[in-house]
Amino acid sequence: MEGFIVFAAFFILALNVVCFYRVIKGPNVFDRALAISVIGNNTVLILVLVGFIFKRIDMFFDIAVVYALLNFILSIALGKYFENRGKQA
Amino acid sequence: MDILAGILLAAGLFFLAISCLGLIRLPDFYTRNHAAGKSGTLAAMLILLGLAIYHRFDITILRLLIIFLFFAVTGPTATHVVARAAFRMGLEPWTLKNRNPQFTSDDACCDVQTEDGEEGAGQC
16 A cells, blocks of 8 residues: 555656646646646645655645645636736726 | 555546546647546545545544545635636637637737637627
């Protein structure tokens, strides 16, 4: 089971590298924002898995909660900013 | 118990792979948002549930429950906010006629170079 958790962490890391294609290639800014949001979600899962690997669940869970909160605020701020800009134009 | 946790973890990895595949392969922003939002949230919740079962439900697992509820609330909210902002800025959806979706207003976004051609049918 420990080996499977390590495999899961590396698999999610590989998926992050794949998702980075959309950040570079994305035709407009919303695609980039969406890809960054997906990468942030995957990073929260990697942090939780790393907490299980190193047996320091309490510390890594706090870091994961803070990272999830920052990721959510990033999406909300980008959405509100571009929405108001669309109304103005 | 370990087998159930492993099955949930493997299902979560499968849906995460589906989410990234949709993010790469689908044709426009709204379909990509659809794939990434739903499948990503389900995958995160499956993985967290599998880890909670693996850890045998003691008191530190409450913090995992907090992350679980946080994903359940914020995943759909963030997806909805970004999609609504794109729609109100006038990003056209992908259709059979419009194979190259763009913004309807000219000065909407600096990242997209607007080729002059047929103007889109959608207005915001």
